[in-house]
Amino acid sequence: MTMLRSALFIARKDVANMLKQKETLLWTFLMPILFFFFIGQVTGGFGPSTDPDRPDPIALRAPDDGGFLVEEIVRRLEDENYRVDRPETDEEFGSYARRLTIPEGFTDAVLAGTQSTITFARSGEGTRVSLDRVRVNRAVYTVLADLAVASSTGSRPTPEDFAKLAAMPRALTLEIEPAGERKVIPTGYEQTIPGTMVMFTMLVLLTSGSILLVIERQQGLLRRLASTPISRGAVTLGKWGARMALGLIQIGFAMLVGTLLFGMDWGSALPMVLLLLFSWAAFNASLGIVLGNLARSEAQMAGIGVMTSMVLGALGGCWWPIEITPAWMQQLQLALPTGWIMDGLHTLVSFGQGSSAALPHLLATSLGAVVLGWIGARTFRYQ
Amino acid sequence: MIELTSLRKEYGDLVAVDGVEFAAQAGEIFGLLGPNGAGKSTTIGCISGLLQPTAGRVRVLGHDIVADAVAAKQLLGIVPQELALYEDLSARENLAYWGGAYGLRGAELRGRVDTVLETIGLLDRAKEPVKKYSGGMKRRLNFGCGVIHEPKVLLLDEPTVGVDPQSRVRLLDLVRAQAESGTCVLYTTHYMEEAQDLCDRLAIMDNGKIIALGTLEELRGELDERDLLRLTGTFDAQRTRAALAGVDEAEVVHVDETSLMISMPDAWSKLPAVFGALAAADADVRATTMTQPSLETLFIKLTGRELRE
Ligand SMILES: Nc1ncnc2c1ncn2[C@@H]1O[C@H](COP(=O)(O)OP(=O)(O)O)[C@@H](O)[C@H]1O
Ligand SMILES: [Mg+2]
Numbered sequence: 001m002t003m004l005r006s007a008l009f010i011a012r013k014d015v016a017n018m019l020k021q022k023e024t025l026l027w028t029f030l031m032p033i034l035f036f037f038f039i040g041q042v043t044g045g046f047g048p049s050t051d052p053d054r055p056d057p058i059a060l061r062a063p064d065d066g067g068f069l070v071e072e073i074v075r076r077l078e079d080e081n082y083r084v085d086r087p088e089t090d091e092e093f094g095s096y097a098r099r100l101t102i103p104e105g106f107t108d109a110v111l112a113g114t115q116s117t118i119t120f121a122r123s124g125e126g127t128r129v130s131l132d133r134v135r136v137n138r139a140v141y142t143v144l145a146d147l148a149v150a151s152s153t154g155s156r157p158t159p160e161d162f163a164k165l166a167a168m169p170r171a172l173t174l175e176i177e178p179a180g181e182r183k184v185i186p187t188g189y190e191q192t193i194p195g196t197m198v199m200f201t202m203l204v205l206l207t208s209g210s211i212l213l214v215i216e217r218q219q220g221l222l223r224r225l226a227s228t229p230i231s232r233g234a235v236t237l238g239k240w241g242a243r244m245a246l247g248l249i250q251i252g253f254a255m256l257v258g259t260l261l262f263g264m265d266w267g268s269a270l271p272m273v274l275l276l277l278f279s280w281a282a283f284n285a286s287l288g289i290v291l292g293n294l295a296r297s298e299a300q301m302a303g304i305g306v307m308t309s310m311v312l313g314a315l316g317g318c319w320w321p322i323e324i325t326p327a328w329m330q331q332l333q334l335a336l337p338t339g340w341i342m343d344g345l346h347t348l349v350s351f352g353q354g355s356s357a358a359l360p361h362l363l364a365t366s367l368g369a370v371v372l373g374w375i376g377a378r379t380f381r382y383q
Numbered sequence: 384m385i386e387l388t389s390l391r392k393e394y395g396d397l398v399a400v401d402g403v404e405f406a407a408q409a410g411e412i413f414g415l416l417g418p419n420g421a422g423k424s425t426t427i428g429c430i431s432g433l434l435q436p437t438a439g440r441v442r443v444l445g446h447d448i449v450a451d452a453v454a455a456k457q458l459l460g461i462v463p464q465e466l467a468l469y470e471d472l473s474a475r476e477n478l479a480y481w482g483g484a485y486g487l488r489g490a491e492l493r494g495r496v497d498t499v500l501e502t503i504g505l506l507d508r509a510k511e512p513v514k515k516y517s518g519g520m521k522r523r524l525n526f527g528c529g530v531i532h533e534p535k536v537l538l539l540d541e542p543t544v545g546v547d548p549q550s551r552v553r554l555l556d557l558v559r560a561q562a563e564s565g566t567c568v569l570y571t572t573h574y575m576e577e578a579q580d581l582c583d584r585l586a587i588m589d590n591g592k593i594i595a596l597g598t599l600e601e602l603r604g605e606l607d608e609r610d611l612l613r614l615t616g617t618f619d620a621q622r623t624r625a626a627l628a629g630v631d632e633a634e635v636v637h638v639d640e641t642s643l644m645i646s647m648p649d650a651w652s653k654l655p656a657v658f659g660a661l662a663a664a665d666a667d668v669r670a671t672t673m674t675q676p677s678l679e680t681l682f683i684k685l686t687g688r689e690l691r692e
Contacts, residue, residue, distance in 0.1 A: 009483055009484070013483070017469065017472075020471055020472075219465075219466075219467060219468075219470075220463055220465045220466070221467050221468075221469065223433055223463065224461065224463055224467040224481075224528075225484065226431070226433040227431035227432055227433055227456060227459065227461045228456060228484040228485055229452070229453045229454075229456040229457045229484075229485065229486065230484055231452075231453070382433065383433075
């Protein structure tokens with residue numbers, strides 16, 4: 001009881017101390033909101049792919065003998081929110097930013113098992129371009145997946161087979177072939193708000209949070225604290241709790257602003273989203289203590305804090321949707337704590353999966369928080 | 384009030400505190416005098432519970448600082464050698480913080496903060512952040528934070544280092560006031576004058592050991608009213624010693640190529656004899672100072688070194 005009371009005392013004073021720093025206020029409250037806005041705007045507000053009222057134009061050049069699979073591809077492209085145009089002239093075709101060419105005798109060739117190549121051309125560069133590549137790929141692969149299902153009966157697939165497949169519940173396709181899973185890659189605010197929030201929580205706790213600890217040690221404040229009746233355990237618990245609280249304040253504020261100002265939709269599994277973010281605050285509170293114990297100077301701590309959160313933020317998918325990066329980066333993401341959280345949030349918020357889908361993410365982050373917390377308590381030093 | 388038995392603290396091969404023993408009573412100012420590196424701060428660290436002693440015990444009103452830490456620490460107040468204050472917080476907030484750390488809350492805490500602010504003379508600037516204070520004001524606040532919870536035993540580790548003379552006088556008055564109100568004060572310093580002026584009893588410390596302990600009078604008695612003669616120049620150690628052996632009651636405390644220290648009663652009247660002997664030993668004397676018995680001469684007599692090296 002006295003231990004908790006003392007820990008609470010330390011935590012309260014620590015939070016007040018951290019919030020007294022202008023830098024902390026700046027990075028906790030102001031910068032994330034600016035990032036929401038600017039990065040979110042640059043990457044397309046609420047997603048080019050998710051605005052059904054304004055589908056993206058794509059030019060299609062398909063031969064007359066293309067066959068029914070061409071129509072299937074068109075249908076999938078429309079599912080991906082493209083408006084498929086068939087320009088008459090080469091000149092007109094060339095004026096489109098997205099151009100898809102299907103070779104002659106496409107359906108016959110595919111059904112006969114010979115290779116045929118669909119060409120997708122996209123002018124320009126940037127996130128949107130990579131995104132287009134992913135969306136078009138997905139459209140084509142889902143056709144191929146359905147084709148595989150349809151041919152599994154042994155007979156030659158017909159347009160009717162596809163119609164039947166399309167009428168089936170999507171869950172079935174999901175089980176048969178992963179390519180059937182419909183993911184809309186989050187872009188714009190939907191990517192930026194969680195990404196920025198995750199990265200800035202880490203940034204603030206690994207800079208402001210840890211630096212305060214380093215300063216307190218350098219200035220002999222911790223040494224003085226050691227001579228008070230407050231036990232070492234209560235001191236560490238209090239320090240951890242203060243950082244946890246700051247993290248939660250920041251997350252709460254970001255979610256509130258994200259929702260009220262940017263109309264962010266946190267999906268249907270909100271409790272799990274909150275749990276995930278809670279574990280994220282805990283993880284960084286623990287990591288902040290560990291690093292604060294290791295650092296020798298304020299400047300060193302600032303360097304470590306900024307580097308760690310920037311690098312982990314970038315590799316973990318806070319800056320851009322990890323789904324558009326090469327496979328190795330997506331693999332790497334899952335080895336990083338920022339990646340656990342971002343992947344978990346995407347799963348819940350953008351891909352609309354149930355709470356249980358993010359259970360591994362929650363467990364990994366919580367376990368990390370506990371292990372780091374234990375290390376932080378063991379390595380805590382007064383001087 | 385406070386009792387140290389065979390206290391020992393080692394850092395690897397270095398023995399920073401080596402069998403220190405003393406006890407100090409309520410209302411007493413007990414001084415720990417010694418040069419830098421003598422082990423004063425380490426001793427204070429062990430008493431305050433910051434450092435784990437290698438061996439020996441510290442008891443505060445019977446409570447062992449290791450085994451019964453919470454009770455012992457509650458009775459202790461500490462004024463550390465380096466300022467330990469939150470620079471961005473005000474005097475009032477700093478006092479409230481350290482008071483809170485000792486369990487004070489609410490009206491009791493507010494009352495104590497006001498009293499201490501008044502005592503340390505910071506009431507009118509209590510709301511300003513500490514970083515705007517002068518060095519002397521910070522020192523007084525540093526002191527105030529150590530007494531906010533009315534400790535029974537107050538530890539002060541060289542609180543006047545780097546303090547201007549005026550602030551020093553104020554600070555020493557504060558220390559005396561604490562002792563008068565019944566607190567047991569343990570005061571470390573390497574300023575001999577300060578120890579002489581302030582302390583009721585003293586332990587002289589060097590190389591981790593206590594080399595003399597007693598009241599000022601008792602310690603002065605150990606000097607047998609001897610004066611200390613310090614000479615600089617060029618000396619041949621052996622010949623100098625031999626020559627001075629002929630001078631009545633002269634005791635060579637230290638001699639090397641460039642300096643010589645002699646302890647002797649009534650040195651003034653024996654100066655001609657000393658110079659005569661030195662001339663005979665071909666010594667070349669460039670400067671001479673004579674010091675009457677004091678803690679400093681006692682320290683030199685005991686260690687052969689100056690206190691402020
Ligand atoms: N943390 C430490 N590690 C190693 N040696 C130390 C440490 N702290 C103090 N010492 C050594 O212990 C001795 C006593 O130091 P200290 O107690 O600070 O002396 P004082 O306060 O009398 O100047 C010195 O030789 C010092 O170098
Ligand atoms: Mg010291």
